[in-house]
Amino acid sequence: xxxxxxxxxxxxxxxxxxxxxxxxxxxxxxxxxxxxxxxxxxxxxxxxxxxxxxxxxxxxxxxxxxxxxxxxxxxxxxxxxxxxxxxxxxxxxxxxxxxxxxxxxxxxxxxxxxxxxxxxxxxxxxxxxxxxxxxxxxxxxxxxxxxxxxxxxxxxxxxxxxxxxxxxxxxxxxxxxxxxxxxxxxx
Amino acid sequence: xxxxxxxxxxxxxxxxxxxxxxxxxxxxxxxxxxxxxxxxxxxxxxxxxxxxxxxxxxxxxxxxxxxxxxxxxxxxxxxxxxxxxxxxxxxxxxxxxxxxxxxxxxxxxxxxxxxxxxxxxxxxxxxxxxxxxxxxxxxxxxxxxxxxxxxxxxxxxxxxxxxxxxxxxxxxxxxxxxxxxxxxxxxxxxxxxxxxxxxxxxxxxxxxxxxxxxxxxxxxxxxxxxxxxxxxxxxxxxxxxxxxxxxxxxxxxxxxxxxxxxxxxxxxxxxxxxxxxxxxxxxxxxxxxxxxxxxxxxxxxxxxxxxxxxxxxxxxxxxxxxxxxxxxxxxxxxxxxxxxxxxxxxxxxxxxxxxxxxxxxxxxxxxxxxxxxxxxxxxxxxxxxxxxxxxxxxxxxxxxxxxxxxxxxxxxxxxxxxxxxxxxxxxxxxxxxxxxxxxxxxxxxxxxxxxxxxxxxxxxxxxxxxxxxxxxxxxxxxxxxxxxxxxxxxxxxxxxxxxxxxxxxxxxxxxxxxxxxxxxxxxxxxxxxxxxxxxxxxxxxxxxxxxxxx
Numbered sequence: 001x002x003x004x005x006x007x008x009x010x011x012x013x014x015x016x017x018x019x020x021x022x023x024x025x026x027x028x029x030x031x032x033x034x035x036x037x038x039x040x041x042x043x044x045x046x047x048x049x050x051x052x053x054x055x056x057x058x059x060x061x062x063x064x065x066x067x068x069x070x071x072x073x074x075x076x077x078x079x080x081x082x083x084x085x086x087x088x089x090x091x092x093x094x095x096x097x098x099x100x101x102x103x104x105x106x107x108x109x110x111x112x113x114x115x116x117x118x119x120x121x122x123x124x125x126x127x128x129x130x131x132x133x134x135x136x137x138x139x140x141x142x143x144x145x146x147x148x149x150x151x152x153x154x155x156x157x158x159x160x161x162x163x164x165x166x167x168x169x170x171x172x173x174x175x176x177x178x179x180x181x182x183x184x185x186x187x
Numbered sequence: 188x189x190x191x192x193x194x195x196x197x198x199x200x201x202x203x204x205x206x207x208x209x210x211x212x213x214x215x216x217x218x219x220x221x222x223x224x225x226x227x228x229x230x231x232x233x234x235x236x237x238x239x240x241x242x243x244x245x246x247x248x249x250x251x252x253x254x255x256x257x258x259x260x261x262x263x264x265x266x267x268x269x270x271x272x273x274x275x276x277x278x279x280x281x282x283x284x285x286x287x288x289x290x291x292x293x294x295x296x297x298x299x300x301x302x303x304x305x306x307x308x309x310x311x312x313x314x315x316x317x318x319x320x321x322x323x324x325x326x327x328x329x330x331x332x333x334x335x336x337x338x339x340x341x342x343x344x345x346x347x348x349x350x351x352x353x354x355x356x357x358x359x360x361x362x363x364x365x366x367x368x369x370x371x372x373x374x375x376x377x378x379x380x381x382x383x384x385x386x387x388x389x390x391x392x393x394x395x396x397x398x399x400x401x402x403x404x405x406x407x408x409x410x411x412x413x414x415x416x417x418x419x420x421x422x423x424x425x426x427x428x429x430x431x432x433x434x435x436x437x438x439x440x441x442x443x444x445x446x447x448x449x450x451x452x453x454x455x456x457x458x459x460x461x462x463x464x465x466x467x468x469x470x471x472x473x474x475x476x477x478x479x480x481x482x483x484x485x486x487x488x489x490x491x492x493x494x495x496x497x498x499x500x501x502x503x504x505x506x507x508x509x510x511x512x513x514x515x516x517x518x519x520x521x522x523x524x525x526x527x528x529x530x531x532x533x534x535x536x537x538x539x540x541x542x543x544x545x546x547x548x549x550x551x552x553x554x555x556x557x558x559x560x561x562x563x564x565x566x567x568x569x570x571x572x573x574x575x576x577x578x579x580x581x582x583x584x585x586x587x588x589x590x591x592x593x594x595x596x597x598x599x600x601x602x603x604x605x606x607x608x609x610x611x612x613x614x615x616x617x618x619x620x621x622x623x624x625x626x627x628x629x630x631x632x633x634x635x636x637x638x639x640x641x642x643x644x645x646x647x648x649x650x651x652x653x654x655x656x657x658x659x660x661x662x663x664x665x666x667x668x669x670x671x672x673x674x675x676x677x678x679x680x681x682x683x684x685x686x687x688x689x690x691x692x693x694x695x696x697x698x699x700x701x702x703x704x705x706x707x708x709x710x711x712x713x714x715x716x717x718x719x720x721x722x723x724x725x726x727x728x729x730x731x732x733x734x735x736x737x
Binding site for chain 2: 061101129151152153154163167168173175177184
């Protein structure tokens, strides 16, 4: 696997973080955090581990991350030129949150030739947040994973398995369809 | 060159494969089942979203152009990962004409003539007619909202032992508690007991003709952790081949085999149906649930129970009315969809309209426990077509497990959109009433429409121009090859299809036995249910002469 020079790696990571933050945004990790726009309180996809998940070879996208970041910055430069902006540094990161959003909307719209690629990137950003797909779920919950916690997913029993002893309102809440067979199917 | 030989080779171990394999093995045939996925057992079934857990090992998610398919990928196939809803298809479904201007189902099959086969399945797989005490909070909420809107609602029959079910809602990762009555607890162990062999991680690639009337089946060994990796391969010859690789894979194997087997019927890889499926997400106002519907849980919450349950427990069947025109009939079923696949496609309104990402969507996720997902099963137009097959398998695999890019192209017709729009409006009318919830449909813009019930890509019928199989499930022009999975179902069913796929597989067995006997295989029809029950066998006895040619 290639190891880009440290500054290239930094640019790549910052760019991917900015993409992940556009999908499910979070709060800035520090005052000088450029990747995370800071438009949403609490952790977003970045804090949930989007880059860690993307870098895992199990996803099948890890080898392409350098290219994804470079391409995203190329699109961002073209977007900036179209808007009369002159970005300094990694172009996607220098865009405002609204501009990042607008660009991601274009890249993932039906008909865009690279749509499938950007959607697969977005899918893993989602999975980092809504399921912590790079982490053991019970351990992630115990550690306060931002996505699983925000969604209110409950903790499992001590053996790591979920069981809900109370699960039903326990009473008839509607009248069944008149044409139902004795075995419970539609007639 | 000599190869391993067997009487019957079954490709796939889901409903279509397990049922036929059991009966043929019990009848005396030597049966080998090749399954591309792993062989997981109860203790393998984890409650874990981490890539590489049973949740991703047991699934196949294939993104196509306009339609994506979620299917099983393990011994037991769809029965291991499905939500176990087992309704029979409504009577009008069998009379559907679709886009071909004539009845799509073979004349020999109607609800009445299929009922004895449904009965055989019901004797073999323990199906519970759930009572209201079995219905999850989510199902109860859907029922109460339907009732409030003047609709009916039914607890759904399910292959679940409610006594051992913990309502963990992890059934898509395989049931850790043996509550789900998957094929791992009935047909498959019975097939093994009669000598059938199951070989996991064997992905069939193609079929050719061999000497002495045999078919030669070529397969690859798939790495048990990284399905992108092939570790070898081999060949088996068989007198009878039963294809049951699923509606997303069976036609691909046949397309790839055209060069060696000869021309395929026109309908192979065409007329695919996504069972008209579409999903809506409702986000409930918990206060209104209490005030309008009078619902409250023992712990004081009104609902907030998206995580709790056992998949779908309640469905609305008011629009399953045979007097309505085709493409306007549908069922609406409460469903659980786990995070990972069930969140990205949900939409929320922002300044630009509906969106699937961004700060508003993150806010919507905060209310995840107050979500209720409604699953629409409508009448689509069989408009899916498979392009040329990929080099291997049914998709170009991207991730080590689960995610791949397939060749299915599906452009929904006006008829299909008519059903979806009507169903969207009906869900909105029921759930947005009196401020109960906000409802949005899942977007089709990312991965197209989305089905968990692929059908009809190699279907039965009477018309050779529009059906790949005759009414006994034999592939036209290729005697001795049978197809018994969801691809054989002619069209969308407006309800969950597992029960119908299973009944059709049961019904196909006498014809397969007859074909096997004609090739000198010492096999007979008439095995009891896997647990020894004989009521179902008696029930179909009068139908047997109609299923054999002699």
